[in-house]
Amino acid sequence: MPMKLPTPDSFAGDILTRLWITKSVRFESSRRIRKQHSVSRLAISMLSVYVICITVIDLIYRERLHTTYPLLIPLATVVAPIFILIIEAHEGSKHHLVTAERMHRSAQRIQVLHALVEELIAKEAATAEALGAISRDYQDILCDFSEHHENVDYFYVQALYPDVFGATHWRAVARLKIRGLILRGINIWMFPGILIVVPGILLFLMIYLLF
Secondary structure (H helix, E strand, O other): OOOOOOOOOOHHHHHHHHHHHHHHHHHHHHHHHHHHHHHHHHHHHHHHHHHHHHHHHHHHOHHHHHHHOOOHHHHHHHHHHHHHHHHHHHHHOOOHHHHHHHHHHHHHHHHHHHHHHHHHHHOOOOOHHHHHHHHHHHHHHHHHOOOOOOHHHHHHHHHHOHHHHOOOOHHHHHHHHHHHHHHHHHHHHHHHHHHHHHHHHHHHHHHHHHO
C-alpha cells in the first residue's frame, strides 16, 4: 500500500520514493507477465479446440463440405496445426515464467531495502552514509537483474496509486487510471484476443453457411 513520505524533499524521502515505486512496478510486472503466459496458453488451447471442431464438422458434413468447399477442410487441417506450432514456439521463446520470477525476486530484494530505510527514518538514524550504502545496494540490484519492467507496468502503478504521483484533481486521476488500465489490457489481451476471436468468427461463419 502507498505510504505517506515523512520528508519528501530529503535524501531519505527521495530514496524511499524510488524504492517504493520500483518495487511496486516490478511486482506488477511479474503479475502481468504471468497473466500474459496464462492468456497465451488459453489462446493456443482455443486454437486447438477450433481445429477439433473443424475435424468433427468434416466428419459429420463431409459430403456437403467437399461439394461446396472442396479445399477448405484440407487447408484448414494442414495450415492450422502448423500455425499453432509456430505460435507455441514463439510464445515459449519469451520465457514468461522465468522473467516473471526474476522480476518478483528483484522486487522482494528492493522491498527489503525499502523496509530498512523506513526503519532508519523511524529511529532517526538515516545518515548520509547509511542511505548512500542503501542507494548503492539498490543500484546493484538493478544491475543484477538485467530484465527491466515495461512502461505499461509503470503506468499501471500510476493508475493504482495516483496520489503517490501527485495526481489529486479528478481529471488527472481519471487520466492516469484510464491510461494504465487500457494499456495493460491491450498488452495482455490484444494478440491472444485476436487468436481467439478471429478464428472463432470464421468457424461460426462456416457453420452458418452450412445451414
